[in-house]
Amino acid sequence: xxxxxxxxxxxxxxxxxxxxxxxxxxxxxxxxxxxxxxxxxxxxxxxxxxxxxxxxxxxxxxxxxxxxxxxxxxxxxxxxxxxxxxxxxxxxxxxxxxxxxxxxxxxxxxxxxxxxxxxxxxxxxxxxxxxxxxxxxxxxxxxxxxxxxxxxxxxxxxxxxxxxxxxxxxxxxxxxxxxxxxxxxxxxxxxxxxxxxxxxxxxxxxxxxxxx
Numbered sequence: 001x002x003x004x005x006x007x008x009x010x011x012x013x014x015x016x017x018x019x020x021x022x023x024x025x026x027x028x029x030x031x032x033x034x035x036x037x038x039x040x041x042x043x044x045x046x047x048x049x050x051x052x053x054x055x056x057x058x059x060x061x062x063x064x065x066x067x068x069x070x071x072x073x074x075x076x077x078x079x080x081x082x083x084x085x086x087x088x089x090x091x092x093x094x095x096x097x098x099x100x101x102x103x104x105x106x107x108x109x110x111x112x113x114x115x116x117x118x119x120x121x122x123x124x125x126x127x128x129x130x131x132x133x134x135x136x137x138x139x140x141x142x143x144x145x146x147x148x149x150x151x152x153x154x155x156x157x158x159x160x161x162x163x164x165x166x167x168x169x170x171x172x173x174x175x176x177x178x179x180x181x182x183x184x185x186x187x188x189x190x191x192x193x194x195x196x197x198x199x200x201x202x203x204x205x206x207x208x209x210x211x212x
Contacts, residue, residue, distance in 0.1 A: 021056055021057075028052075029158060032158045032161035033158055036157050036158060041147045041151060044151050044155055047144065047148060048159065051093060051096065055097055069091050072090060073091060075087055081130070091123035092123035092124040096120050096148075099116045099117065100156050100159020101159060101163045113156075121149045121152045127142075128143075131145065156189070157191040161191065
């Protein structure tokens with residue numbers, strides 16, 4: 001599968017350069033924020049670096065789980081406290097990573113980026129509520145997941161940039177304008193808007209109900 005090769009390519013880059021993955025991805029996340037004129041909260045920045053390290057070590061293809069989020073959500077809503085925490089985290093992480101690294105594969109799926117953003121934001125918000133407690137650990141984790149929910153879209157933009165830098169998929173080369181424009185319509189992402197402008201396309205939002 002083309003998408004899984006992106007993961008393998010990223011993993012090979014890290015290993016071939018004999019670089020500590022945490023240091024490697026921290027630098028990439030920092031550089032991406034600078035290019036996108038973004039500044040994520042420290043908790044979100046740290047979480048993205050950890051997420052990238054976890055996925056680059058993963059043995060499985062992340063895209064295999066992206067279509068099952070609705071089913072996972074059902075299990076989370078019906079599960080015990082411990083199951084809810086694990087499953088909502090899985091939903092949030094999958095939606096976040098998939099949106100940033102595999103947005104092009106959405107052409108072959110029934111959902112667009114706005115669906116994954118909704119799922120990810122909601123999952124992290126649920127985690128924030130679940131882990132809110134009187135303990136220091138609970139309050140810390142609740143704050144972090146709350147920030148992830150509130151900064152989901154800019155976090156995705158940072159991951160998009162990291163994806164381009166680590167897999168060699170430069171959006172300015174061979175860009176699929178129709179694909180990018182459709183994703184921009186769904187999310188109104190600042191990054192995707194800039195990508196379109198660089199290609200000479202002025203993104204214009206379409207009002208709901210304005211077309212037949």
